[in-house]
Amino acid sequence: MKIVVIVTATAAVAGVLIVGYYIYKRKTNFDKSEGKEKTDQKIEGLELPTFELDTIANATNNFSFNNKLGEGGFGPVYNGTLVDGQEIVVKRLSKISTQGINELKNEVILIAKLQHRNVKLLGCCIQGEERILIYEFMPNKSLDHFIFDQTRSKLLDWSKRFYIICGIARGLLYLHQDSRLRIIHRDLKTSNVLLDHEMIPKISDFGLARIFNGDQHEVNTNRVVGTYGYMAPEYAINGIFSIKSDIFSFGILLLELASGKKNRGFYHLDCNLSLIGYAWKLWKEGKLLELTDPFFRESYNELEAIRCIHISLLCLEHQPEDWPSMSTVVLMLGSDNTLPDPKQPGFLMDRKPHLEPDSSNKHGFSSCNEVTILLLEAR
Template sequence: MFLHTAVQPVSKKKGMKNIKIILLVIFLGVLPIGFICTWFCYKRIKRNHAEEGEDMELPLFSFPTIAKATANFSPENKLGEGGFGLVYKGLLEEGQEIAVKRLSRNSSQGLDEFKNEVICISELQHRNLVKLLGCCICGDEKLLIYEYMPNKSLDSSIFDKTQSMFLDWTQRFNIIKGIARGLVYLHQDSRLRIIHRDLKASNILLDQDMNPKISDFGIARSFGGNETEANTERVVGTYGYMSPEYALDGIYSIKSDVFSFGVLVLEIVSGKKNRGFIQAEDENNLIGHAWSLYTEGRSMEVMDESLAKSCHPHEVLRSIEVGLLCVQQNASDRPDMPSVIIMLGGQVALPQPKQPAFFMEKELPRAAFSSVTYTTSSINELTITEVNAR
């Protein structure tokens, strides 16, 4: 009886000790697995947030703040309308004027553009790029908030006969150079190489001092490392500004933006649109018209007549030549934007331009177009044409 009573506690203690050892082994085995699972979950959530643009260092505005700033999105404050949705002018309590992009609830394309714009432009800082001040995501409401540009877009200044009278040559030349500087930043100096893909007059906004700012990065694409070119089967851009290799084959690169810049230069100098340009004696668009006059030694006739008193002929001629160099048929023949800056500065002799890509609408087969054009805008009207590349 004595022995039985003495041995029982010893066995019990030994059993408890074994259980503790087993539990400790199990705990030490499970703990690393738990850490690993937690780490993977964290990385996955972080990656998903990055894809939504939610981990960007971008100020978040509350919906009531923006609603109040725009007088509850009053029609009187509407600046533009398009595929993305509506754009409103607003005034924050501290007195800052803003432009607000409000994503249309039934716009699936707008949602893609919203995400892309946040990702592309949230970390870009340059005096010739429109500044994204923040965003607002509240239920179904998705808003982008920008600095407000009092002089609206470039197209409203150069294509309007009345307004164009107030835009002299010095201002136009400064606008050309400012756009070029903005593109140099996007193509070369920003953290990622950005291809805008929809550079045009309505996407150039003018501040109170008529300084140009590139806007609307909804269909922009970023390149990392040594990437310089990509291909897509879904071509989205604006007809009249698209390079031939992009419109026909879906190939885009920095040289695609250079082509669009060249069209812009010719439009700024002439005050006429490339698309819809009508010349009684021929069927050329603006590019073809400028080329014809250049080959005949009559380039000054490209210039807007309202610039006769304010222009500097050597700057006008140089701008036209640079524009023609940028719209050459082969992408490899076009200069890059740092070279364009040097050319505009008059520091080098310009090479002879080769025949440009006239690229008139009648040259495109009807089957190339998959949809009609539609309008979308951040602050002004824009036209986006969707084309299926061959």
Template sequence: MSTSELLEEKHGPKIKIAVSVAAALAVVSGTLLVGLFTYRIRTNLKVKKEPKGIISHQNNEGQKEDLELPFLDLSTIVGATDNFALNNKLGEGGFGPVHKGILEDGQEIAIKRLSRSSGQGLNEFKNEVRLIAKLQHRNLVKLVACCVQGEEKMLVYEYMPNKSLDSFIFDQTKSKLLDWSMRFNIICGIARGLQYLHQDSRLRIIHRDLKASNVLLDSEMNPKISDFGAARTFGGDQSEGNTKRVFGTYGYMAPEYALDGQFSTKSDVFSFGILLLEIISGKKNRGFFHPNHSHNLIGYAWILWNEGRPLELIDECLGQSSTLSEVLRCIHISLLCVQQCPEDRPSMSSVIVMLGSESALPHPRQPGFYLEKNSNEAHCFSSKQEPSSTNEITITLLEAR
């Protein structure tokens, strides 16, 4: 026999076994690769189709809770904002920038992107996620989705084409676009939103930073309260609390909250009263200037009320569009809301009743922060304010929204 025949006879079985094993391994490996590839495809499709995401959060009592929220992946948001292009930027606050985006279906959105260097922003982000996920009301800004991917944390809101309320009432040109009927509709909408937070929502919620820039306007000029980063929740019959770290904006904070850190639904009522005065007058409470005296807007309104001249508070651009009896009633309600003692202020449900009726109203008592800018009392107040943590620009202050 030839040498090749002898080798084949001697090693043939081993070669056949090796070939069989190699073939089997190839088949198994191929099957595993195909299976893995199929699994990844199905997983990716599931992520894209899945409308919910889960974010873990520590609540106010330190208990861990999982929150189901609408979810968008980062690539979708990057595409919607043209990779966060500068011309899509709506504004920026302490938390980070806000960008406008357009989804593939044409829906316009506003993306609140948490700054990686903002420790305070992270807490506000979690707080806002937890609250907005559980709130549904026509006068509260709507959360469209959220994104938590890697180091990116974003909230996606419905886009408000008419910016915030302050961009209208404090602008000499745009304020003329708001006649009294529109302003009264905005007042009533804000009141309904606050009533929902205080009384009708699943949680009793105190906003703590209600102001003109945190009221957004939709395409039909309907108001929507935004920015829940500083909000606090209560359960059961609890309706007030205390904090050593004051969040909010000077000019809107109630005296007991600004000075002592005590907040309640009545501190929100005080802020609403200030906002009501600003909507009526077109003037800011903080930084208000009058050539004949040094009072703030509250003091000026109080003086006019006691002298029987409250209608002089009305924004000049309203002209003949205002219903004087309705304006007078709103001024009266605003002074009831800014009374010094929280117990004297009405609840938001009472405010809504007052706005919709013509019944007699109680006489307001002296308001809180009724003082002159150069008085000793004002100096004492400002010195007590220094330790407070105040956000002049907070989560949803969008200058170009």
């Protein structure tokens, strides 16, 4: 009798557990599918034109490696041509990306709301597991395609570089102050500045951007995102970001444009300094012109070039509260008024070469690829 009772009780408990597990799995699968459906609806709710997957596959030769332009944290990027002859750029969400869907939604929402002449988002493709964004094609690709290449850098004389510098500054000012949203880009770098057929710069890739409310000045985050070499110190170390975070990135970008040298991986053989440290050393010695790209030294405006490096050092000072706003930077670039002396920058540590010198590198310093990174658990 006891055995029958025990068997019956055991069977009942097992039945309850099985039914409970079935209900749990069913609910979990429903939540996943419902979340996926809500994600699709939220993106589609922005009334973007939609493309069929077959159309995009045909345009990119079935996402051929030969059509691949590069790859970032979002996933691979391809160029393609639609049936009507229009050239496009395709950003395809990587299936292994853990943050990609959030970046996709973020980028779509921000670009749709910006109403500015940045890179035009033509539409999206959401089909099965595919999440794809389609953009207008930029014939001159990105800024890093020119300034860090031995041959193509010669196509950017000083007047073109200064034009690009002022364009980037005005674009950031729009994001920070003049648009109906207050946006921090958080991943400003040369590869995220695209150039159209007239070499007009357009800030791109808003996957990591954040909208600030009118009364917000800074935010502390546990997930640090961005690119080494361009991240402001207080953000990289403490996870604190603000509009000033873009100011630091602009300072690095300005230094790279004026020098033709890449901050990330720069190593000076004589004085063992980073690019920022080397610029600071030349400032103190009154030799800033030695930092400029030798390819345009015969035709550039010396005072203008020195002024740009001077402004970059003001954007790279140790204390963020000392950095100028973008509105001030735009005024500095457009006037001949006397600039304040820069204070010592942060990140002046001596640096050992961590890569073998690239034989194709025009300046004889080492470099490495720029990729967007995610750092977890910043303090």
